[in-house]
Amino acid sequence: MSIQTQIDPAQEPSATQRAYLAIRRMILIGELPPGEKLKIERLRTILDMGGSPIREALTLLVSDLLVERLDQRGFRTAEISPQNFSEILNLRCHLEKMALRESLTNADHAWEDKLVISHHRMMREPRTNVEPFEALHKAFHMNLLSACHSPVLLKFCNQLYDLNIRYRYLAGKALNYSKRDIGKEHTDIMNAAVDRDADKACHLLLDHYRNTGAFLEKHFVTEAAE
Amino acid sequence: MSIQTQIDPAQEPSATQRAYLAIRRMILIGELPPGEKLKIERLRTILDMGGSPIREALTLLVSDLLVERLDQRGFRTAEISPQNFSEILNLRCHLEKMALRESLTNADHAWEDKLVISHHRMMREPRTNVEPFEALHKAFHMNLLSACHSPVLLKFCNQLYDLNIRYRYLAGKALNYSKRDIGKEHTDIMNAAVDRDADKACHLLLDHYRNTGAFLEKHFVTEAAE
DNA sequence: ATATCCAATAATATCGATTTTCTGCTCGGT
DNA sequence: ACCGAGCAGAAAATCGATATTATTGGATAT
Incomplete structure (x- = not known):
């Protein structure tokens, strides 16, 4: 086993993981402004993956209070005040x-x-x-x-x-x-x-x-x- | 608009919501014991729905600390100690x-x-x-x-x-x-x-x-x- | 002119199938 | 007998398509 493998046990992060990190970063640095509608289709094209990992990433972000889920109406970034x-x-x-x-x-x-x-x-x-x-x-x-x-x-x-x-x-x-x-x-x-x-x-x-x-x-x- | 609609705005909860509440309940009351493997297929048959809402519900439960996610290896109920x-x-x-x-x-x-x-x-x-x-x-x-x-x-x-x-x-x-x-x-x-x-x-x-x-x-x- | 209803459109939520990844087991080598 | 490589079989992750559900703009009636 190489040192490389030890240092980086997660060789290839799952799509969900990638989506989570990418969207989280965009929200934190303000690239996705507060209150912004998060359309699955748009994120799909940006991140180049199917809808499922996107939805899962957004769901994770809901618990981080960075995203709000509107039942049957999708997701949006959390408001600020x-x-x-x-x-x-x-x-x-x-x-x-x-x-x-x-x-x-x-x-x-x-x-x-x-x-x-x-x-x-x-x-x-x-x-x-x-x-x-x-x-x-x-x-x-x-x-x-x-x-x-x-x-x-x-x-x-x-x-x-x-x-x-x-x-x-x-x-x-x-x-x-x-x-x-x-x-x-x-x-x-x-x-x-x-x-x-x-x-x-x-x-x-x-x-x-x-x-x-x-x-x-x-x-x-x-x-x-x- | 009837009073009924006002009182009960969420007429029919989404599958995700139903799955979330059902699985959460099973974990809380111990029907799903600590450390139990949560197989999507099994939950699918129990709750009678597709895999997507199940996964989403489990993801929500991860943030509640009631479920643990093992990357690429699915979900299990949180351990106790x-x-x-x-x-x-x-x-x-x-x-x-x-x-x-x-x-x-x-x-x-x-x-x-x-x-x-x-x-x-x-x-x-x-x-x-x-x-x-x-x-x-x-x-x-x-x-x-x-x-x-x-x-x-x-x-x-x-x-x-x-x-x-x-x-x-x-x-x-x-x-x-x-x-x-x-x-x-x-x-x-x-x-x-x-x-x-x-x-x-x-x-x-x-x-x-x-x-x-x-x-x-x-x-x-x-x-x-x- | 304004409010209401309806149809067209857009977007979400969900499903079923496919691809990828893990797991346990068998078989061959030591 | 023990260890590890390789091979099914099972399960998870992901995709593409479909069914549902909101939204919008316009037509109609008041």
Whole structure:
């Protein structure tokens, strides 16, 4: 068995899997705007496959809250709203706090290594490569929580993360965090985590989220006023 | 337009919907035991429909954590474990506490009426009618939270509730809450909620869950030892 | 002019058949 | 006797076609 096979056990992802990832990406980055009707026929031609895997992928996305199903009337991308945004933010803060505390309780050396590596990778990626950077950013945040032994909680955090990042993409270039040093915020969070200082790490993490949230909310208001 | 149409807008549920409800029920009540292979062909004959709605229903159940998908190898019902059980219980306590507090903040008269009605309906249903009683029991608990303005949080609570009730069914007849007066516990919770005493209501609710949880956990241990 | 009904159209939901992938077993080699 | 390659048989995944169901635009009656 080659190393290649070990690294890539899913040689050829199923059509459903491909469709799921492709549609999910299009929704997250805003290529499919909120409320957009998702016609099977159109997606079929774009992704070049039959209707069944498309429908299955959309069904998976319904549970991620990225797609809404209208009985007998097909699918559409989830709507956005300021209420929904602040709901996501608030829930995220609560759940990630729980997860982070639990994670720090169980944290071992292997976890610490993973965390440092993902931090490093994130820092070296230019923020202008938006999609690659965001992937590494998410990896860093999820690694923080990864020693938490509650798969369900982690799943929720992961879901909420994606819902939030969608708003980030939608706000798009309009965002410039001029007054903040995001890099330092991440480093501080990591250091507190490595020190197993749960109170400090939680405090820093939530501030990090709330600051970003405030930025986005402001942007929301501005846009709505236009 | 007749009243009938208004009351029952979904005259004939789609095959997917029917399959979803039927399979979900079979898993919750333990008719499909944990870890069971879910063959499409078999479900097709049982539910008398094509493979597509079955697959879609199963996909929906994956997101409910009641079914696991094995890439290219079909579906099976979710496994159970003591770890999973206590994880569910713990998360449930945290999330329902949040939801209940928020709900009591927003609670109005209409909410109060709904709560009282659902409590009454639950109390008058004999506990020996297991499935109808459980439906009313769930309705009561969800009504407690229903004034909470966070759809996502409510969705999570709902999901966790179902995961938990599955364990309850699996433990089955073995359960007798001889030493407890479940009826009184519910009434006390309701009264605290009606009084908008959030601290008391949360305290009572969590005790209610944790007591049941301890019962079930004991049962788990006993069964594992057999 | 407006609302209502109907027909044509478009899209979804579902089915049956086909293709692909897995699984267990047999057979030959060591 | 044990291990692994190769071969059915079973099951899953996917496709293309059909049956159902919504939607739209226009004709008719008020």
